[in-house]
Amino acid sequence: MIYTITVNPSIDYVLQLKQLNTGEVNRTSSDVKLPGGKGINVSRILKALKIDSTALGFVGGATGSMFEELLSQHELKTSFTKVKEDTRINVKINAVEQNEETEINGAGPMISDDERQAFMNNLNGIGAGDIVIMAGSLCKNLDAKFYLDIAKTIQKQGAEFIIDTTGQALLDTLPLHPLVVKPNHHELADLFNVKLNSEQEIVTYARKLLDKGAKHVLVSMAGDGALLVTKDTAYKANAPKGTVINSVGAGDSMIAGFAGTFMETKDPIESFHMGAACGSATAFSQDIAVKTKIDEVYQDISITEL
Template sequence: MIYTITANPSIDYVLQVDALNNGEVNRTTSDVKLPGGKGINVSIILKELELDSTALGFVGGATGLMFEKLLQKKNLNTSFTTVEDDTRINVKINATKQDEETEINGTGPAISADEKSAFLDQLKQVGNDDVVIMSGSLPKQIADTFYLDIAKMIQAQGADFVIDTTGQALLDTLPLHPLVVKPNNHELADLFNTTFKSEQDIVDNARKLLDKGAKHVLVSMAGDGALLVTKDHVYKANAPKGTVINSVGAGDSMIAGFVGTFMKTKDAIESFHEGAACGSATAFSQDIAVRSKINEVYNDITVSQLS
């Protein structure tokens, strides 16, 4: 079983405008409310790939009820921990003529000690052959070591884990050997306080993550495609042609495609191909990609071995 953790889920209120004019009244051309959160996005893609997962997280208040109602349409298996404070709302504004995306993200609920304990109790069911995918920001009153503590816990129970975060929180989990980590090229540069002048620079720094303990490293590079770096080889997937409509969730989709396929096949190259297709398909969609779009994009992607 795959478990996804969205510690700080949201209702994403996505607004389309022709142009965003600061300090003025702006009117939308369309809007949509979506259940948001990086782990939720992963579970949605896994469902499209006909793979079961259980979505975990903290949900509360009137917005939490709305969040769960929106999520029911996705037919996901969920087991949320109910909290007293409200689930947050994130506002995402797409200015079409300016080709700009603006995000205003809520902070999220404060989590009590009892609510945290109830959440961790659910993870006691995780065991051999399971994978836990942890991603996204943390709500208030949750320590920065939350993901690290979970990784230690579920690893002791025989499960594998994936961590999709940045900075020191990512580096701290590497000695526990996550199945895969997926920084983009900018996040990777920030991790090692450097800049990249070539693709080889990206590969060299991705290898540092392998040296620190990661089993696989995916590096997304937007229009330049993506890289898979393993202990033996480096592979590159091209960026397929298409119009980017909404990049939110593309990285989550890539992780879902990789992890879901790897659990079935143990083939890192095929998993990379599927992951790249899922990521691009979501970028070309208003919401998280559907299976037909993933299949379409898959056929436009070629994976080549660089070394």
């Protein structure tokens, strides 16, 4: 079983308009409310690929109820920990004529010690053969060690984990040998306080994450494709042709495609191929990609060894 953890899920209120004029009244051409959160996006792609997963996380208040109602439409298996404070709302503004995306993200609820412990207790059923995917930001009072505590717990129980976050929260987990880490090229540069000006430099610094303990490193590079870096080899997936409609969830979709395929095949190259297809398919979609779009994009992606 694959478990996805979204510590700080959200209702994503996605607005589309021609232009965003700050300080003025703006009217949308369309809007949609979506169940948001990086782990949630992963579970939705896994559902599209017909791979079972269970979504974990904290939800609370009236917005938490609305979040669960929105999520129920996607028929995902969930096991959320209920909290007293409200689930957050994020606003995503897509100004079409300006070709700009603006995000305003809520902070999320405060998590009490009892609520944190209830969440940790909920991990008891995870064991050998399972993969746990931890993705996204933490609630405002959870420190960077929270992901590390989760990783230690599920590793003792025999499961593997994938982590998609940034900064110290990512670095702390590397000695526990995550199956995959997935910084984009900007996040990779920030981890080491450098500027990366070439693919070779990206590969060099991705290998530093391998040296620190990661088993595989995925690096997304937007319109320049993506890289998979392993101990012995680096591979590149091209960026297929298409119109980027909404980049929200593209990186999460890449992780889902990789994790789901790896669980079934143990083949990192095929997993990378499917991950790249899922990521691009979502970027070319208004919402998380559907299977037909993933299959279409998959045919336009080639994997080359660097």
